Amino acid sequence: MTTASALPISLEFFPPKTPEGADKLRAVRQKLYALKPEFCSVTYGAGGSTQQGTFGTVGEILAEGIDAASHFSCIGATRASVRQELAELRAMGVKRLVALRGDLPSGYGAGGEFQYASDLVGFIRAETGDAFHIEVAAYPEVHPQAPSPEADLKALAAKVNAGASSAITQYFYNADAYFRFVDEARRLGVAVPIVPGVMPIISSTQLMRFSDACGAEIPRWIRQRLVHFGDDAASIKAFGLDVVASLCERLVAGGASAIHFYTMNQSAATLDICRRLGR
16 A cells, blocks of 8 residues: 555646746745655636646746646637647647636637537547546536536546546545545446545635535534634644645545645645655
8 A cells, every 4th residue: 555655646736827926836836846746737717718827837847847737628619729739738748638628718608519528538539649648527525517426427437438547536625525436436437546636724715715616515523613713824724734634644544546736826735734644
């Protein structure tokens, strides 16, 4: 069994919106590279709205000597546009993609030639063969738009059957939800790695906002403690470190093959968690 100290990790960033943000993220990355991440991924805005920033940040990470994965969404896209963007990424030296359906920008109607992420995965494989390691999303607590847990699991299986190499989960704080999800996926024939995504607790208001938007559950005991701490940032940080480090320890003990950290473009919390894990 992989120990926590030897566990492969990956890191997620979002493309900065300002030159100051870009400078800050460069400094954050240099601190986090001490963890020797397997790769770093960069998110993609609704309808590809951050594409230039995403590809630019991916290029910087590659130039820093770290493997980089570009998020790549297909909603509203055409086969021709996807083909062109895949060629651009290959030319940059990108070998990993996080293939997502994505969201349309507000004000746009339905459109594009891809309905599901599985359609995108199949198209990438047909166009590029094994040129890319393709990650897809998984939802231990069920995608908020899924009609049922069974439909959500079948959607993951469809992405894997279309050619996905592995999956990264939405963040969660209930390890049992992750283990049950993996067991159910295995029974459906999903054999690829399902890597748990972990969100450090940095700010209670930020966490509540993100969780309400994406459907990730904050267990009541965690939510109540965060409410109790109010604006006490030091107590929130200490409590969050205990909660998330314990979650990671349980994931490792239960057989997780790697952990993907949603860094929120900050270094301290992820570094503190990894120190607790002996890295």
